[in-house]
Amino acid sequence: MPSLGATTARPALPYLLSGRLPFFYGWVVLACLCCAGFARQGPAVATLSIFVEPLTREFGWSRTALSGAVSLGGVLAALSSPLIGPLLDRHGARLTLCIAVLVTGVAMMLLSLTQSLLVFYLLFCMARMNWAGPFDLGIYGGVNNWFVARRAFATSVATLAQMAGLIAMPLIAQLAMMQHGWRAGWLAIGSVTLLIGFLPVWLFMVRRPEDLGLVPDRRAADDAADGATKAAQTNYPEPSFSRKQSIGTSAFWLLLLYTVLVYPVQAGVSLHQAAHLIERGIGPTTAATIVGTFSLMSAVASIACGLLPRRVQIRYPLALIGGFLAAGTLTMIGISSRGQGYFAAALFGLGIGGVLTLLPIAWADYFGRANFAAIRGIALSVQVIAQAAGPLLSGALHDWTGSYLRSLQCFALLSCLSVVAVLAARRPTIGPHGRAALD
Numbered sequence: 001m002p003s004l005g006a007t008t009a010r011p012a013l014p015y016l017l018s019g020r021l022p023f024f025y026g027w028v029v030l031a032c033l034c035c036a037g038f039a040r041q042g043p044a045v046a047t048l049s050i051f052v053e054p055l056t057r058e059f060g061w062s063r064t065a066l067s068g069a070v071s072l073g074g075v076l077a078a079l080s081s082p083l084i085g086p087l088l089d090r091h092g093a094r095l096t097l098c099i100a101v102l103v104t105g106v107a108m109m110l111l112s113l114t115q116s117l118l119v120f121y122l123l124f125c126m127a128r129m130n131w132a133g134p135f136d137l138g139i140y141g142g143v144n145n146w147f148v149a150r151r152a153f154a155t156s157v158a159t160l161a162q163m164a165g166l167i168a169m170p171l172i173a174q175l176a177m178m179q180h181g182w183r184a185g186w187l188a189i190g191s192v193t194l195l196i197g198f199l200p201v202w203l204f205m206v207r208r209p210e211d212l213g214l215v216p217d218r219r220a221a222d223d224a225a226d227g228a229t230k231a232a233q234t235n236y237p238e239p240s241f242s243r244k245q246s247i248g249t250s251a252f253w254l255l256l257l258y259t260v261l262v263y264p265v266q267a268g269v270s271l272h273q274a275a276h277l278i279e280r281g282i283g284p285t286t287a288a289t290i291v292g293t294f295s296l297m298s299a300v301a302s303i304a305c306g307l308l309p310r311r312v313q314i315r316y317p318l319a320l321i322g323g324f325l326a327a328g329t330l331t332m333i334g335i336s337s338r339g340q341g342y343f344a345a346a347l348f349g350l351g352i353g354g355v356l357t358l359l360p361i362a363w364a365d366y367f368g369r370a371n372f373a374a375i376r377g378i379a380l381s382v383q384v385i386a387q388a389a390g391p392l393l394s395g396a397l398h399d400w401t402g403s404y405l406r407s408l409q410c411f412a413l414l415s416c417l418s419v420v421a422v423l424a425a426r427r428p429t430i431g432p433h434g435r436a437a438l439d
Contacts, residue, residue, distance in 0.1 A: 026146040032200040034161035039197025040135040041165035042189045043127035054182040073128025078381040081133045085377025092207025093142035100134040101197035109190030112183040141373040144364035148216040156306025241367040243374045254425035261418035265411040268390030276404040294345040301353025314362045318422045321354030326415035
């Protein structure tokens with residue numbers, strides 16, 4: 001198991017800064033992770049959606065062909081994540097995120113030279129693989145290495161930065177395209193990715209606080225003064241599981257089951273919600289504002305999750321957001337007015353924002369930060385596959401039945417089952433003989 005102690009070689013610039021800053025250096029690390037999270041959204045589905053119409057118009061590519069690049073990139077991430085995780089645990093998030101930013105930024109810029117579908121697949125799948133794998137592991141691995149008592153708040157901030165990027169990147173692309181066409185859009189996205197994402201991570205990112213002679217959540221010199229934080233960490237001791245030990249616990253498989261149950265709902269409803277609203281008689285403009293409400297409430301949920309007290313066991317808020325997903329999905333079935341649409345989107349948005357923020361926290365709280373990326377790498381592979389299954393299930397059932405009724409009923413059932421699964425996922429401990437047990 002990797003040691004969490006300080007390394008012999010300290011990063012020069014961060015070490016100089018950490019001794020002179022009036023606050024914990026972890027906040028600098030969190031700012032770097034926020035920059036990486038913002039830059040991550042270049043190959044997001046929302047950004048690609050801006051390019052769909054001009055690409056199909058110029059090259060005649062089908063929507064299915066463009067969507068296939070997203071799915072293939074996710075499959076590549078599912079294959080690579082379990083391999084990347086252990087490397088990230090040993091060497092930290094700095095190198096992983098720097099490579100991810102460089103590859104993504106360059107790939108986005110090279111997309112401006114696209115002349116064939118094969119070239120588009122090669123470049124976009126490379127960027128999408130980074131989006132679904134190295135970025136996720138690097139960002140949340142970095143957060144969990146530096147924060148324990150304040151983990152929920154730090155994760156909430158990192159998630160909000162990614163949501164900000166998800167809003168900004170499509171706008172940046174659209175503004176560039178209005179002036180100089182779709183090729184300029186890819187250049188703008190790639191440039192922003194490199195400008196915002198690379199330098200902060202390269203200059204200021206540090207693997208763990210122990211590498212600077214610090215401890216999670218605070219400077220070592222603050223131990224006497226920061227009694228509240230010290231008490232919080234004492235009352236919530238950090239576990240330290242190896243990947244093999246974690247796989248041997250029921251909590252690992254129950255959290256994995258929860259992931260399998262909620263992520264088809266997240267992706268399946270998100271992709272098709274506007275089409276469902278229009279089919280239910282809601283105008284396209286109103287449908288778009290309802291989708292905006294969904295995004296807004298996701299951000300609200302992320303902020304709320306950051307304020308959760310650490311004494312609350314993580315399985316209870318995870319169960320609550322599973323309930324929000326179920327309620328939102330059931331409400332969508334019978335939508336017949338704008339008010340019902342906004343209410344359903346608000347419920348579902350609260351659930352999605354909670355899932356995105358709390359699930360990475362749960363893996364760290366249950367199994368510790370020493371091997372977080374190795375353990376979450378397995379879960380991330382399952383998560384990506386589950387996300388890909390949701391839209392396929394929704395689309396297939398719609399083509400079969402002529403409506404989204406059956407798919408929404410399936411998603412509501414999956415959400416209800418997720419509540420049962422996560423309530424059974426009690427926090428494990430390691431016994432005196434190295435065997436996992438439950439609290």
